[in-house]
Amino acid sequence: MKILGISGSPRPGGNTDTLLLEALRGASHQGADTTFVALRDLSISPCSGHPDCASRAACHHTDDFQALSYQFLSSDAVILATPVYYWNMSAQMKTFVDRNYFNYKHEGYMDARAAGIIIVAASEGFDETEQAMRNFLVSGGQFTGAPDALAVLRAQAGYRLEAKQQPALLKAAEDFGAGIALKVSQTR
């Protein structure tokens, strides 16, 4: 069982990374083979918005998106984690999301039977960010798993090490990841 975790935080070792790593740890305890990817470490250009995207054989960008996209589409579960930036996902996550438009236009949907969204904010913007992430995965059609196989974890943390100092939150993230792995096992 392959589970891919994608962090959209530009801040290494911050709250988003911390909680995603805990979630992946929980998943690995359930037997998952986990991979952590930080978008900040990759070179992914923004979507160019070509009107003929659907009829192109390939996206004109040749960057790190292609390899990540393969992992994203072929994993048994995916966890997307983002900090809230101005009531929305981070720029890194939005760039990744937009580049999926080529996949969407070419019917390249996720194989994943379970998915998770982790949203981290100092105080506000959870609803708006969850809606935007859900719109990508569900309304945008990328995630084709059952509605109850999409889970969301909201975490309140502002300064860089705040999540690390909340044992209950770390445990919630670990349980969240374990739950996603269990969901995959149950839908085999």
Ligand SMILES: Cc1cc2nc3c(=O)[nH]c(=O)nc-3n(C[C@H](O)[C@H](O)[C@H](O)COP(=O)(O)O)c2cc1C
């Ligand atoms: C550019 C920017 C915009 C932000 N916008 C919000 C926001 O709209 N709502 C909020 O509660 N926190 C906001 N924050 C705070 C972050 O969501 C918070 O610090 C979070 O813990 C960052 O996650 P990280 O440690 O993984 O980087 C913002 C931070 C930055 C740098």
